[in-house]
Amino acid sequence: MPKDTGIGASTKRREDVRFLTGRGKYTDDIQLTGQAHAAFVRSQVAHGEILSIDTSDAEKMPGVLAIFTGEDFVDVGGNPAGWLINSRDGEPMKEPKRPVLAHGKVRHVGDAYAAVIAETAEQARDAAEAIAADIKELPAVTNMAQALAGAPFVHDEIATNQCFDWGWIEDNRAATDEAIRNAPHVTTLELVNNRLVPNAMEPRASTGDYDPGTGDYTLYTTSQNPHLTRLLISAFVLGIPENKLRVIAPDVGGGFGSKIYHYGEEALVLAAAKKLGRPVRWTATRSESFLTDAHGRDHVTKIELACEKDGTFIAFRTETMANVGAYLSNFSTATPTFLHGTLMAGNYTVPNVYVNVKAVFTNTAPVDAYRGAGRPEATYSIERVIDKAARELGLDPIAIRRKNFVKPDQFPFTSAAGLEYDIGNYDALMDKLEELADFGGFAERRKASEAAGKLRGLGINSYIEACGIAPSNLVGILGSRVGLYDAATVRVNATGNISVMVGAHSHGQGHETAFPQVVGEMLGIDPASVDIVHGDTSKIPFGMGSYGSRSLAVCGSAVVRATEKVIAKAKKIAAHMLEASEADVEFAEGNFTVAGTDKSVSFGEVALKAYIPHNFPLDSVEPGLEETAFYDPANFTYPAGGYACEVEVDPETGKVTVERFTACDDFGNVINPMIVSGQVHGGIGQGIGQALLENTVYDENGQLTSASYMDYAMPRADDLPFYTVDHSCVTPCTHNPLGVKGCGEAGAIGSPPAVVNAVIDALQSGGHNVTHIDMPVSPSRVWAAMNNA
Amino acid sequence: MATIKMTVNGRERSGEAEGRTLLVDFLRQELNLTGTHVGCDTSQCGACVVHVNGEAVKACTMFAAEAEGAEVVTVEGMANPDGSLSVIQQAFQDHHGLQCGFCTPGMIMSAAALLKDNPKPTEAEVRHYLEGNICRCTGYHNIVKAIMAASGQDVSAVAAE
Ligand code: FES
Ligand code: FES
Numbered sequence: 001m002p003k004d005t006g007i008g009a010s011t012k013r014r015e016d017v018r019f020l021t022g023r024g025k026y027t028d029d030i031q032l033t034g035q036a037h038a039a040f041v042r043s044q045v046a047h048g049e050i051l052s053i054d055t056s057d058a059e060k061m062p063g064v065l066a067i068f069t070g071e072d073f074v075d076v077g078g079n080p081a082g083w084l085i086n087s088r089d090g091e092p093m094k095e096p097k098r099p100v101l102a103h104g105k106v107r108h109v110g111d112a113y114a115a116v117i118a119e120t121a122e123q124a125r126d127a128a129e130a131i132a133a134d135i136k137e138l139p140a141v142t143n144m145a146q147a148l149a150g151a152p153f154v155h156d157e158i159a160t161n162q163c164f165d166w167g168w169i170e171d172n173r174a175a176t177d178e179a180i181r182n183a184p185h186v187t188t189l190e191l192v193n194n195r196l197v198p199n200a201m202e203p204r205a206s207t208g209d210y211d212p213g214t215g216d217y218t219l220y221t222t223s224q225n226p227h228l229t230r231l232l233i234s235a236f237v238l239g240i241p242e243n244k245l246r247v248i249a250p251d252v253g254g255g256f257g258s259k260i261y262h263y264g265e266e267a268l269v270l271a272a273a274k275k276l277g278r279p280v281r282w283t284a285t286r287s288e289s290f291l292t293d294a295h296g297r298d299h300v301t302k303i304e305l306a307c308e309k310d311g312t313f314i315a316f317r318t319e320t321m322a323n324v325g326a327y328l329s330n331f332s333t334a335t336p337t338f339l340h341g342t343l344m345a346g347n348y349t350v351p352n353v354y355v356n357v358k359a360v361f362t363n364t365a366p367v368d369a370y371r372g373a374g375r376p377e378a379t380y381s382i383e384r385v386i387d388k389a390a391r392e393l394g395l396d397p398i399a400i401r402r403k404n405f406v407k408p409d410q411f412p413f414t415s416a417a418g419l420e421y422d423i424g425n426y427d428a429l430m431d432k433l434e435e436l437a438d439f440g441g442f443a444e445r446r447k448a449s450e451a452a453g454k455l456r457g458l459g460i461n462s463y464i465e466a467c468g469i470a471p472s473n474l475v476g477i478l479g480s481r482v483g484l485y486d487a488a489t490v491r492v493n494a495t496g497n498i499s500v501m502v503g504a505h506s507h508g509q510g511h512e513t514a515f516p517q518v519v520g521e522m523l524g525i526d527p528a529s530v531d532i533v534h535g536d537t538s539k540i541p542f543g544m545g546s547y548g549s550r551s552l553a554v555c556g557s558a559v560v561r562a563t564e565k566v567i568a569k570a571k572k573i574a575a576h577m578l579e580a581s582e583a584d585v586e587f588a589e590g591n592f593t594v595a596g597t598d599k600s601v602s603f604g605e606v607a608l609k610a611y612i613p614h615n616f617p618l619d620s621v622e623p624g625l626e627e628t629a630f631y632d633p634a635n636f637t638y639p640a641g642g643y644a645c646e647v648e649v650d651p652e653t654g655k656v657t658v659e660r661f662t663a664c665d666d667f668g669n670v671i672n673p674m675i676v677s678g679q680v681h682g683g684i685g686q687g688i689g690q691a692l693l694e695n696t697v698y699d700e701n702g703q704l705t706s707a708s709y710m711d712y713a714m715p716r717a718d719d720l721p722f723y724t725v726d727h728s729c730v731t732p733c734t735h736n737p738l739g740v741k742g743c744g745e746a747g748a749i750g751s752p753p754a755v756v757n758a759v760i761d762a763l764q765s766g767g768h769n770v771t772h773i774d775m776p777v778s779p780s781r782v783w784a785a786m787n788n789a
Numbered sequence: 790m791a792t793i794k795m796t797v798n799g800r801e802r803s804g805e806a807e808g809r810t811l812l813v814d815f816l817r818q819e820l821n822l823t824g825t826h827v828g829c830d831t832s833q834c835g836a837c838v839v840h841v842n843g844e845a846v847k848a849c850t851m852f853a854a855e856a857e858g859a860e861v862v863t864v865e866g867m868a869n870p871d872g873s874l875s876v877i878q879q880a881f882q883d884h885h886g887l888q889c890g891f892c893t894p895g896m897i898m899s900a901a902a903l904l905k906d907n908p909k910p911t912e913a914e915v916r917h918y919l920e921g922n923i924c925r926c927t928g929y930h931n932i933v934k935a936i937m938a939a940s941g942q943d944v945s946a947v948a949a950e
Contacts, residue, residue: 019894022894122807508890717933
């Protein structure tokens with residue numbers, strides 16, 4: 001029986017009411033008295049030397065209050081990289097400064113080099129257009145292979161476009177090379193993981209405020225992690241003391257990674273607010289979002305799979321070029337390395353893995369983590385080359401995977417790429433997939449499609465990901481410059497209801513509903529009496545925010561720990577009230593009872609006592625009932641899944657339609673199945689978008705030619721089918737208190753290879769010897785592949 | 790600047806607008822009705838859909854001055870008179886048809902317009918009608934399901950949760 005409350009219940013989301021009635025409060029909805037508006041002047045060329053900036057006309061325009069250029073920020077810090085990667089030769093990566101506003105040179109189209117503050121947004125935009133900059137256009141480089149070959153350099157001072165040349169695991173390189181040399185069969189595939197624009201529907205926005213009376217700054221901003229943003233601004237960029245900067249991330253309209261990072265606009269509105277003594281606000285247009293939000297993916301990879309003739313895997317070896325764009329965004333160096341290379345063994349017992357990644361500067365927008373972040377790239381490479389190998393060896397694609405799966409009795413299992421998978425059952429997921437996707441009925445469905453003049457293909461994928469980011473100790477050894485714990489404070493109010501302050505940030509994930517389900521279950525009270533507070537550094541403990549499917553696994557664990565502390569303290573108070581020894585007091589279903597008696601007090605009575613401590617054991621217990629916990633995970637969590645996609649291909653046009661899509665995931669224990677399914681749906685939508693529709697294209701001059709919804713094919717409702725999703729295969733995570741793994745990224749990781757495998761299967765069934773098509777698998781690419789093969 | 794008057798959610802409202810002020814900006818900034826959102830600058834995303842004289846309109850495609858004297862309904866005017874969620878709003882909550890909520894006002898307004906013209910749309914009709922409303926969070930599954938449920942159709946057979 002599905003539960004109707006607490007852990008495991010599909011509780012309807014309480015946050016929906018404000019969103020459905022137009023009462024959400026997003027950054028751009030917040031109006032402050034006396035506010036002024038910022039507009040940015042952005043480079044129209046991909047690479048250029050700023051010879052002069054003439055602001056004299058703009059200064060005289062109506063409503064203009066101040067103008068800033070890169071010159072104003074030369075003495076402040078830069079926006080730093082959060083993760084140090086060392087090259088194979090031990091050299092640290094190249095870290096050119098990323099200034100608040102470009103100075104000296106502009107390095108990508110959209111790179112801001114000046115900003116105007118005016119009374120109204122229109123006046124600011126009008127004046128921004130009146131700024132006359134003399135920018136000498138320089139040759140630009142957008143192609144990674146060309147960038148690695150030499151000049152022009154995106155950053156002259158480092159005289160190379162290679163940020164790093166990373167090997168994982170370098171000590172395994174020789175053995176992997178040797179294994180491949182001696183293997184009976186080697187399948188090679190070259191592929192592109194297409195560059196994507198995250199496209200959260202709410203454009204980035206920031207409002208800075210400064211109180212000259214107290215010296216306090218407030219930043220309202222579209223952030224997935226307000227404390228991290230504060231830390232970056234305080235410690236690296238503007239040097240505002242942390243205790244003088246309050247960062248508020250109110251309702252945020254989607255993030256998908258793009259709102260993890262600190263962006264220069266946030267620093268600018270704070271500096272401008274200080275200078276003017278007025279709030280200063282800015283909201284990106286969608287066009288600005290396309291040009292300046294951190295993009296995702298953009299890998300070019302060669303992967304080799306060596307195996308026995310029977311399909312037993314011997315080695316994976318990959319060489320990847322990863323685009324980091326013109327500047328290092330905060331986690332851009334972690335994404336293609338430790339979120340990618342460490343997953344290159346997949347769900348398999350393969351004994352040899354070696355990964356080489358060269359990160360490349362180009363005259364394009366910065367690239368960073370986008371939903372899945374490194375893991376979709378790993379999964380896509382592995383699962384595409386496995387399909388190709390199966391075809392070459394005449395093996396069934398499911399059988400070859402099953403043959404190499406890590407088996408349930410092998411956990412904990414240390415993969416050849418160095419991670420210790422704590423638990424999983426990949427065969428069970430595949431069994432479930434075969435059943436739900438009705439593989440048995442595929443032949444009939446294919447016949448029906450063929451009768452209608454269409455080709456039909458079935459593609460599968462099995463993925464693993466590392467979530468619950470991340471054990472601070474481990475990531476510290478690997479180069480992270482931050483810790484990745486999270487924090488929660490559980491405050492029991494005198495009247496027994498509860499406020500829980502969390503470091504995680506909800507921007508669609510439903511924390512306001514799911515976290516109370518956990519607390520309510522633990523305390524035996526109605527989750528409706530528990531409220532979540534998030535997104536404001538002045539209210540919440542120092543947490544690291546939401547990304548990497550970490551909210552529940554890391555912050556949820558902190559909530560559990562803090563609640564346990566509350567129960568422990570309440571028990572002391574209850575023991576006093578019951579005149580019993582603490583050891584004899586039991587807590588169940590919201591009541592403290594003296595074991596073996598009917599003497600009991602309710603949680604609510606204890607709460608009241610804590611705040612009205614008359615006749616209270618003050619010598620052993622403090623008044624009040626509020627506890628904080630920080631939780632640092634012992635390991636990553638390892639969600640896994642089996643995905644199946646069925647497509648129809650129209651041989652006349654090359655158009656691909658997704659006819660059926662099935663996702664079976666093991667997320668460990670599930671708190672709210674409805675929310676989890678929704679997360680998977682969204683991920684699948686983005687994954688099918690990547691596979692079939694979305695592409696970010698810079699031309700050779702560095703102009704972004706896919707810079708609006710007219711040119712960038714966002715998935716629409718009629719591009720997508722209903723999905724079948726299942727999370728009934730559960731192997732609870734072994735090292736966090738809830739046994740949860742994280743579900744936010746799975747759909748985006750698992751779906752692209754399933755879609756492309758299905759397209760290849762369809763074409764092969766029609767007698768076309770096509771072994772690969774790069775994403776997006778657009779009608780023109782399919783048509784060309786069919787007609788060239 | 791000129792003073793523009795219109796009826797919004799049943800009330801007479803007025804505010805100042807330049808000739809170039811878009812209806813969406815007028816609603817958000819002059820009337821402080823921030824439920825109507827701006828998600829793009831090419832009239833593609835549908836976050837700004839409102840009803841003008843009974844028709845669904847992208848409020849970023851219309852100047853405020855063009856709505857002089859019109860009957861405008863925004864998402865703030867969609868709940869039942871007693872403040873409870875309307876059938877469509879309730880269906881979105883029941884079927885988890887929203888995540889971050891940013892596209893939601895436009896989705897609600899589009900869904901209402903669709904169901905007025907086509908009270909029992911098929912799945913394909915719903916998907917086709919939503920072509921001008923982009924959602925990045927939900928993969929549309931639960932939005933389509935919610936709209937069909939709001940039309941009184943049984944959606945229990947739609948692919949499991
Ligand atoms: S804001 Fe009107 S369609 Fe995007
Ligand atoms: S719910 Fe976030 S864009 Fe639709």
